[in-house]
Amino acid sequence: MKAFVKQAIQILEQNGYKITNPRKQVLELIQKASSPLSPYDLQKMLSKEEALNPVTIYRVLELFVKLHLVHKVARGGFVKCSIPTEEGCHHFVVCNSCGTTKEFAEDQGCHFHLPTNIAKDFTVTSHTYEIAGICKKCKK
Amino acid sequence: MKAFVKQAIQILEQNGYKITNPRKQVLELIQKASSPLSPYDLQKMLSKEEALNPVTIYRVLELFVKLHLVHKVARGGFVKCSIPTEEGCHHFVVCNSCGTTKEFAEDQGCHFHLPTNIAKDFTVTSHTYEIAGICKKCKK
DNA sequence: CGTCTAATTGAAATACTGTTGCAATTAGAT
DNA sequence: ATCTAATTGCAACAGTATTTCAATTAGACG
Numbered sequence: 569m570k571a572f573v574k575q576a577i578q579i580l581e582q583n584g585y586k587i588t589n590p591r592k593q594v595l596e597l598i599q600k601a602s603s604p605l606s607p608y609d610l611q612k613m614l615s616k617e618e619a620l621n622p623v624t625i626y627r628v629l630e631l632f633v634k635l636h637l638v639h640k641v642a643r644g645g646f647v648k649c650s651i652p653t654e655e656g657c658h659h660f661v662v663c664n665s666c667g668t669t670k671e672f673a674e675d676q677g678c679h680f681h682l683p684t685n686i687a688k689d690f691t692v693t694s695h696t697y698e699i700a701g702i703c704k705k706c707k708k
Numbered sequence: 709m710k711a712f713v714k715q716a717i718q719i720l721e722q723n724g725y726k727i728t729n730p731r732k733q734v735l736e737l738i739q740k741a742s743s744p745l746s747p748y749d750l751q752k753m754l755s756k757e758e759a760l761n762p763v764t765i766y767r768v769l770e771l772f773v774k775l776h777l778v779h780k781v782a783r784g785g786f787v788k789c790s791i792p793t794e795e796g797c798h799h800f801v802v803c804n805s806c807g808t809t810k811e812f813a814e815d816q817g818c819h820f821h822l823p824t825n826i827a828k829d830f831t832v833t834s835h836t837y838e839i840a841g842i843c844k845k846c847k848k
Numbered sequence: 849c850g851t852c853t854a855a856t857t858g859a860a861a862t863a864c865t866g867t868t869g870c871a872a873t874t875a876g877a878t
Numbered sequence: 879a880t881c882t883a884a885t886t887g888c889a890a891c892a893g894t895a896t897t898t899c900a901a902t903t904a905g906a907c908g
Contacts, residue, residue, distance in 0.1 A: 639840075640840075661830055663830075689843065689844040690801055690803075690839075690841055690842070690843055690844070691841045691842045691847065692839055692840070692841040693840055693841045693842070694839075694840050694841070695837065695838060695839045695840065696836075696837070696838045696840070697835065697836070697837050697838075698835060698836045698837075698838070699830070699832055699834075699835045700779075700780070700832070700833055700834050700835065700836070701830055701831045701832040701833045701834070702830070702831045702833070703829065703830055704829040704830065707831065
């Protein structure tokens with residue numbers, strides 16, 4: 569089992585939440601994903617036998633967001649949060665035509681910052697930098 | 709009439725689109741707004757007499773995006789685009805608890821950049837930087 | 849290991865968000 | 879003033895998200 573799932577299960581236990589199949593299934597899928605997953609994406613990825621009710625997926629994700637195991641990012645997507653105690657940092661490129669979303673890492677770490685007058689009154693838990701435009705395929 | 713609405717009407721005319729009441733109404737509202745407006749926000753802002761069909765609002769916004777008069781940003785919001793020919797640049801602070809969204813300007817202009825390996829294949833039309841967390845009110 | 853209970857899940861109903869086809873209306877060209 | 883293509887509104891529909899409540903289950907305890 570990957571570190572992300574292991575750590576997430578620990579955090580669930582430490583906070584008195586049960587380790588259920590739906591929660592484990594969602595954790596496994598999010599850990600494998602390299603792009604944000606919507607509740608519907610998750611539903612599609614599950615085989616017939618392991619199928620989950622959409623409502624359950626919504627609730628599992630809501631809990632994970634509360635525990636800072638995943639971050640909710642732009643356009644209804646959810647991504648894993650490697651270090652639950654740290655601020656999330658997500659950078660995406662989105663094609664306005666086909667909707668394809670890709671995450672990218674900045675070469676020398678993340679340089680984004682918040683103006684000090686806002687930082688005073690606001691507790692930051694994550695940030696999303698989304699670049700929109702037209703991808704190579706759709707340009708043709 | 710404010711410069712934004714004036715310029716938008718010119719662009720509509722130049723591209724052979726009619727200057728209709730729904731289009732003027734939406735332009736006026738977007739020009740006044742300091743935060744992104746969703747189609748539903750716009751609907752609520754219109755009085756009974758000037759009410760628009762939601763479908764019309766969606767279609768008007770779709771056209772405006774195509775003509776680069778407004779930008780679609782994270783969470784279903786639309787904002788005016790001051791200079792239609794330039795890349796859009798939108799920075800927001802969003803409270804995860806109450807949903808309040810505020811736009812902020814960076815002190816020394818926008819320093820955001822796209823990694824060169826992505827820029828090669830992707831035509832950027834706008835970007836959104838969204839900082840999420842908990843606002844002062846919700847912390848209490 | 850079996851029992852018990854609170855937590856969790858699934859089903860049904862509902863609300864919100866967004867889209868499509870078509871008939872009625874209207875801007876603006878003539 | 880008339881005409882026509884563009885635009886709007888309506889109706890139906892599809893997708894997304896939330897709430898309530900009964901059925902199920904994880905895991906605590908004996």
